[in-house]
Structure formats: structure tokens, C-alpha cells
Amino acid sequence: MARGPVAIIAALAVLALTLVPLGAVMIRAGGFAGFAPGDMEAVRFTLWQATLSALFSVLAAVPVARALARRNFPGRGLLVALLGAPFILPVIVAVLGLIATFGTNGIVNRALAALGLPETTIYGLHGVVIAHVFFNLPLATRLILQGWLAMPGERLRLAASLGLTPWAMFRTLELPMLARILPGAFAVIFVICLSSFAVALTLGGGPRATTVELAIYQAMRFDFDLGRAAALSVVQLALAMVAGLVALRLSGGAGFGAGLDRIVPRWDGQGAVARSLDAGAIAAVALFLLTPLVLVTLRGLPGLVMLPPGMLEAAWNSLWVALVSTALCLTWALPLATRRGELLGLLGIALSPLVLGTGLFLIVRPYVNPFTLALPVTALVNALVSLPFALRILRPEAEAIRADHARLAQSLGLTPWAWTRWVFLPRLRRPLGFAAGLTAALSMGDLGVIALFADPERATLPLYVYRLMGSYQMAAAQGAALVLLASSLALFWAFDRGGRVDA
Numbered sequence: 001m002a003r004g005p006v007a008i009i010a011a012l013a014v015l016a017l018t019l020v021p022l023g024a025v026m027i028r029a030g031g032f033a034g035f036a037p038g039d040m041e042a043v044r045f046t047l048w049q050a051t052l053s054a055l056f057s058v059l060a061a062v063p064v065a066r067a068l069a070r071r072n073f074p075g076r077g078l079l080v081a082l083l084g085a086p087f088i089l090p091v092i093v094a095v096l097g098l099i100a101t102f103g104t105n106g107i108v109n110r111a112l113a114a115l116g117l118p119e120t121t122i123y124g125l126h127g128v129v130i131a132h133v134f135f136n137l138p139l140a141t142r143l144i145l146q147g148w149l150a151m152p153g154e155r156l157r158l159a160a161s162l163g164l165t166p167w168a169m170f171r172t173l174e175l176p177m178l179a180r181i182l183p184g185a186f187a188v189i190f191v192i193c194l195s196s197f198a199v200a201l202t203l204g205g206g207p208r209a210t211t212v213e214l215a216i217y218q219a220m221r222f223d224f225d226l227g228r229a230a231a232l233s234v235v236q237l238a239l240a241m242v243a244g245l246v247a248l249r250l251s252g253g254a255g256f257g258a259g260l261d262r263i264v265p266r267w268d269g270q271g272a273v274a275r276s277l278d279a280g281a282i283a284a285v286a287l288f289l290l291t292p293l294v295l296v297t298l299r300g301l302p303g304l305v306m307l308p309p310g311m312l313e314a315a316w317n318s319l320w321v322a323l324v325s326t327a328l329c330l331t332w333a334l335p336l337a338t339r340r341g342e343l344l345g346l347l348g349i350a351l352s353p354l355v356l357g358t359g360l361f362l363i364v365r366p367y368v369n370p371f372t373l374a375l376p377v378t379a380l381v382n383a384l385v386s387l388p389f390a391l392r393i394l395r396p397e398a399e400a401i402r403a404d405h406a407r408l409a410q411s412l413g414l415t416p417w418a419w420t421r422w423v424f425l426p427r428l429r430r431p432l433g434f435a436a437g438l439t440a441a442l443s444m445g446d447l448g449v450i451a452l453f454a455d456p457e458r459a460t461l462p463l464y465v466y467r468l469m470g471s472y473q474m475a476a477a478q479g480a481a482l483v484l485l486a487s488s489l490a491l492f493w494a495f496d497r498g499g500r501v502d503a
Contacts, residue, residue, distance in 0.1 A: 021359025050193035053132035061140035067278035069148035088441035097292025303479025314464035325443035328383035337398035382443035437495030
């Protein structure tokens with residue numbers, strides 16, 4: 001269909017918003033600078049922890065997504081929404097929940113001590129990996145679940161009529177779908193973990209657990225070595241692009257073709273063993289993901305009565321920033337929902353947000369006061385950072401729609417607007433709602449550029465939580481964190497539910 005000019009404009013906008021700030025930092029620094037002695041160790045640690053985190057997240061998500069795809073039980077929709085909560089949590093709030101669960105005085109170590117077993121620690125490589133799996137397992141589960149839900153019901157009916165065994169069902173239907181979905185999911189999570197900052201800062205446990213993003217922060221914050229920061233950012237970008245190219249190379253399989261959009265009951269996996277395995281997978285991941293959320297909730301309830309009046313204004317700022325970010329992200333994602341577009345979208349999280357924020361600060365400073373643009377710039381960068389997630393969600397289904405219906409649309413003489421209105425968007429509703437909910441929730445809880453640009457009168461809710469923590473108002477901070485968690489979940493649920501209703 002005729003979507004070339006729109007896609008080109010979107011691609012140029014993404015390139016400009018990522019590469020121009022990096023160029024501004026390089027110009028200000030006078031070029032690249034040499035690496036410090038520990039930088040290569042930071043690169044090795046980053047690659048190792050990102051590989052382990054992405055691998056464990058994807059492997060653990062497969063049985064969970066399969067169980068959710070073929071089981072229908074009361075509260076399933078609520079459980080799916082709650083299982084997505086860790087990924088949209090503000091990082092520091094989630095880290096506090098993980099420490100309360102796995103930390104020195106956490107409930108896990110208390111249980112181990114009661115059983116006379118040696119205690120464990122959450123600090124170091126395994127702590128970083130646990131935290132990354134906690135954040136990214138929900139994303140991997142939803143990405144893989146989308147693949148299962150996209151299977152045409154006619155394929156399942158045909159498999160049932162042929163009497164396929166569970167192994168034959170897996171080999172002919174599920175394995176090709178996983179081969180198409182898993183490489184892209186692995187690449188997105190790998191790139192997320194490449195740019196890990198807050199997790200490594202709080203759970204790294206020392207210099208041996210330093211990531212590239214943390215090294216960039218140290219170069220800019222303590223040494224003000226912009227040249228070294230720019231060089232490290234380019235290294236991070238190169239690693240992310242290689243991961244994206246490999247994933248796209250491996251995920252080129254075709255879909256299952258068009259169906260009649262019928263919902264066919266799942267006949268497979270009805271035995272006692274299969275039911276037990278599915279129930280065990282859902283229960284295990286629910287226990288792992290929801291325990292820290294419950295602890296954050298319980299600790300935040302007493303602080304709700306201590307919230308200062310400025311919290312409402314901060315919540316309003318976060319809300320409209322999230323909505324603007326969602327609109328911008330989907331405006332870019334829809335025309336870029338192709339294989340090349342997905343690789344381009346990785347720039348949003350491949351480049352360091354610290355470098356992007358500093359570059360934008362250097363660009364606008366000669367013309368306007370950067371503090372007056374704090375919220376619009378935050379919305380812009382949040383949309384850019386969320387773009388890879390939206391593209392990973394939308395691209396498989398968008399390409400399937402084009403492959404299945406583009407020729408028929410051309411033979412009917414549909415205009416680009418008619419194609420978009422009557423064919424493309426209706427069939428893309430489910431992943432579009434998920435992408436919108438994820439973008440809105442991530443933007444609602446983000447503490448990135450706003451930390452560089454904000455003044456006391458323009459705080460978002462995450463920044464407000466950090467300021468309460470910095471002033472040692474911990475009870476109020478925990479109450480505000482609970483409000484932030486509820487707001488992020490509400491936004492995610494509203495968009496995601498809106499995409500799934502009558503889809």
C-alpha cells in the first residue's frame with residue numbers, strides 16, 4: 001500500500017531525534033576520548049548480564065504464555081494485566097520491592113533462616129539478572145502470547161480434525177510461531193538490559209558489576225568527560241544494532257495466513273498432566289512477580305494520608321506527558337511497522353538516555369531556557385524510548401495483515417485511507433491497544449530527561465517521589481509511589497482493554 005512518504009518522514013524524525021543530540025555532545029566534547037581502564041570490563045559485564053537476562057526472560061515466558069493462551073479461567077484478564085505490572089513500574093520502586101523480597105532482611109532470607117539454610121544476597125551479577133528478569137519476563141510473556149493469539153482458529157480446528165498429538169501440534173504450529181517471535185523478543189530485552197542504569201547502580205554491588213550506561217553516568221557526572229561518554233554511547237549503539245540485525249535475520253519466517261477471525265476453543269492440553277504444568281507455570285510466575293508488588297502496596301498504604309498537596313499537580317503533569325508520548329509513539333510506529341523500521345526503532349533505547357538528554361540540553365540552551373521545555377522534551381524522549389517496544393508488538397501482526405490482504409485491497413481499488421480505516425487498524429486493534437498501554441505506562445513512570453531539565457515547579461510524579469525520598473519523607477514517598485503504581489496500571493489497563501474489547 002502507499003505508505004512510503006509517511007514512513008520516510010517518521011524515519012527521518014527518529015534519526016534526527018537520536019543522532020543529532022549525540023552529535024551535539026560530540027561537538028561540545030571536541031570528539032571522542034579514550035576509554036578508562038575499567039570501561040572494557042564494563043562492556044564485558046554488560047554483554048554477559050544482558051545475554052543471561054534476555055535468555056532467562058524469554059525461556060521462562062514460553063510456558064507461561066502457552067498456559068495463558070490455552071486456559072480460560074475467572075480473573076484471567078486481571079491476572080494478565082497484573083503480570084505486566086513489573087515492566088511498567090518505576091525502576092526504583094520495583095527495586096525496593098525486590099529488596100524487600102530477596103534482600104538481607106527480605107522474606108526469602110527470613111524463610112531460609114527459619115529452615116536453617118544459608119542466606120542469599122541480591123547484590124552482584126545474579127541480583128542484576130534477577131531484577132532484569134523481573135522487569136522483562138512480563139514483556140516477553142505478552143509478546144509471545146500475542147503470537148499464540150494471532151494463530152487463526154481454522155488452523156487449530158484443522159489440527160483437531162487431523163488428530164495431531166501434542167508434539168505434532170507443537171512442531172507444526174507452535175514452533176514456527178516461536179521461531180518468528182522469539183528472536184525479536186530476545187533482541188528487545190537484550191537492548192533494554194544493555195542500557196541498564198538504575199538496576200546496576202542499586203544492585204550491582206561494586207565496580208565488578210558496572211554496566212556501560214553506569215560508566216557513561218560516571219563519565220558525565222563525576223568527570224564531565226563528554227568525549228568518553230560519547231565513545232561509550234557509540235559502543236552501546238553498535239552492540240544494540242548488531243543484536244537487532246541478528247534478530248531480524250533469524251525472525252524472517254512467514255505467518256499462518258489469513259483466517260475468518262473465529263474464536264475456536266483450544267482442544268489441546270486437556271489432560272491432567274498438561275493442566276498441572278500450566279497451573280504450575282502460572283502460579284510460579286505470579287508468585288515471583290506479584291510478591292514485590294504486594295510488599296510495595298502494603299508499605300505504601302500508610303503513606304497515603306501523608307501526601308503533600310503538590311502531588312496532584314505532579315500526577316497531572318505525568319498524565320498529560322504520558323498521553324502525548326503515546327500519541328507520538330504510535331504516530332511513528334504505525335508507518336515504521338516493518339523489518340527495517342523495527343531496526344531503526346532500536347535507536348531509541350540503544351543510545352544512552354543520559355547522552356540524549358544532555359544533547360538536547362546543549363541544543364536548546366542558546367535559544368530558550370531548557371527548564372521551560374522540561375515536560376514537552378520529556379514527552380518527546382519517552383515516545384522515542386518506547387518506540388522499540390511498540391514496533392516489536394505491532395510489526396509481526398502488521399506484516400501479516402499486509403501479506404494477507406494487500407492484494408485484495410489493491411484489486412478493490414482501496415485508497416490508502418480506506419485501507420487504513422477498514423482493514424489495517426481494525427485487525428491491528430489488539431496489539432495496538434497493548435502497545436499504547438505499554439507506552440503510556442512507561443512514560444507515566446519514567447524518570448529520565450525530566451531529572452535533567454526539571455525545576456521545582458514542573459515535577460512529574462516519579463520525580464516527586466524521588467524528591468520526597470531525598471528529603472527523608474519516606475512514608476509520603478511510599479504513598480506517592482503507590483499512587484504512581486496505580487496510575488500506571490490504570491493507564492495500561494485502559495488502553496490494553498480498549499484494544500481487546502470486541503477485537
